[in-house]
Amino acid sequence: MRRPFIVSVLTAVLLLAGCGGGSEQAAPSSAAPAPSSAPSSVSVPPSPSASASAGAGPLYLALGDSLAAGYQPRGTELRDSAYPALAAARLGRAGDGVGIENIACSGETTGSFLEGGRCDFAAGSQMAQAEKVLKARAGEVAMVSIDLGGNDLLHCIKGRAVDAACVTTGVATVQKNLPAILTRLRAAAGPDVPVLVLGYYNPFLAASYLGQGQDQLAAATKGFTALDSAIARAAKGSGAAYVPLTAAFKLGDTTPTTFGGRQVPTNVAQVCTLTFICTAFDIHLTDEGAAVVGRVLAEAATEAGVS
16 A cells, blocks of 8 residues: 655655764565654553663663664664664674664654653653763763754644644744753763754655655755754764764765666665665664664764764
8 A cells, every 4th residue: 555655755745853874784674664753552661761682792772762762663663673772782893792772762852852741751851861961971972872852843744735834833842942951961971071962864765666756856955955954963062072963964965876667766765775765664774774773973073082
């Protein structure tokens, strides 16, 4: 079954989160259409703050929305194979290992991150929980990562159309909330702990492969670009490090290649490979996509002094 591209994809993408190659690849999961913020019919873990992997080395605190939580179609959260876990595994190869506490919450917006209400945190919100962890583990934290902002635009999808004015408002909300979030994280982590902020990839490129919703492609891409730019500015203004995914997803490469037996631009093939967008109308990362993002994050962490 094929659902209209703009309904299924925009609903999934603009709430994301949100938005290379690499040889890392695991067996792809079977998929069915599903939105990216874990809808009410999907059970969201009641206590993400309890999601941690043991490690003898320093702590890596992973924050964010469904991407960091490892959400996949059918409502599954695979935190052990999500990009934070894969980044931690890479960082731990040279030493004692990096312990990871992943408290990401599927469906989190910048507002709910600050105020709570989406997931059940002992401290009340993901922001407060993060500050609590950073205070309790002061001196032991190696790095903090976060992906956030896409879900602020979810309500901008109306039927088959992108509400441009709503997108503008959503981006403005991110511009207001994300700097405050990153400033508080920066203060709680201390000056020596890298805070890495992931950018977004652009799943809207799949419109040319799916052949639907192309009339909305320009508006959707404009929204994605504005969101990603807002995230980059917020990171820079707070002293955090922006980690773009542009190169990893080959977003600027339009060289012809083959995907699914058809000739498509390389950037389209890449987004179709690294996400479920072309197979299940879902913008979340495939196993290969999680591996690629994990690699990019680990490389950024290494550049920031994490080993």
